[in-house]
Amino acid sequence: xxxxxxxxxxxxxxxxxxxxxxxxxxxxxxxxxxxxxxxxxxxxxxxxxxxxxxxxxxxxxxxxxxxxxxxxxxxxxxxxxxxxxxxxxxxxxxxxxxxxxxxxxxxxxxxxxxxxxxxxxxxxxxxxxxxxxxx
Numbered sequence: 001x002x003x004x005x006x007x008x009x010x011x012x013x014x015x016x017x018x019x020x021x022x023x024x025x026x027x028x029x030x031x032x033x034x035x036x037x038x039x040x041x042x043x044x045x046x047x048x049x050x051x052x053x054x055x056x057x058x059x060x061x062x063x064x065x066x067x068x069x070x071x072x073x074x075x076x077x078x079x080x081x082x083x084x085x086x087x088x089x090x091x092x093x094x095x096x097x098x099x100x101x102x103x104x105x106x107x108x109x110x111x112x113x114x115x116x117x118x119x120x121x122x123x124x125x126x127x128x129x130x131x132x133x134x135x
Contacts, residue, residue, distance in 0.1 A: 030074040030119040031058055037117075037125045043068065047100075054095030059117075066111040067104075069097045071131075074119040078126045081118040090114075090132050 035045050043061040050057045059070040071093055073081035093114065101110040116131035 029123075030117075031072045033119060033123055033125050034070065034072050034117040034127070035059055035061075037127065038068070038070070050096070050100060052096045052099040054097075054099045055089075055092030057093055057096050057100070060100065066113065067097075067101065068113055068115055069093060069100075070115045070117050072117045072119065076121045078118040078120050078124075081120070082116065082128075085116055085131075094132065 031048060035048070038059070038061050039045065041063075043063045045059065046062050046067070047060040048058070050060050057069050058072040059068075061068045061070065071085055071089070073084050075081035075084060097112060097114070098108060101108055101112060104110050113130045114132040116128045118126045118128070120126075
């Protein structure tokens, strides 16, 4: 029987790195599924994992002049994924979106909305338009 002291930090680090790699690839697959769903709805993909000083936005899409900033969350169930979107994260996404729009010719007058795209363990995508409220 192994005891806790038998595990070296390198083994723990390797396991943590492996879990991180799996989570990252799962996140990328979820983002790809969501991007395909928006594409089928007629949206153009502008950026993936856009990073500004304010934070990162998973997907930025555009349709009919309106920019859509999407936070993608993956969990076993859609409602668990939704619970993982917190107030601080919403603020970071909003700040990053303002930074992104500030670089556009229309600036902060750019029509925009914030969506949450939830992906469950079976890969089913559930999109909640205007998830953060307001227009």
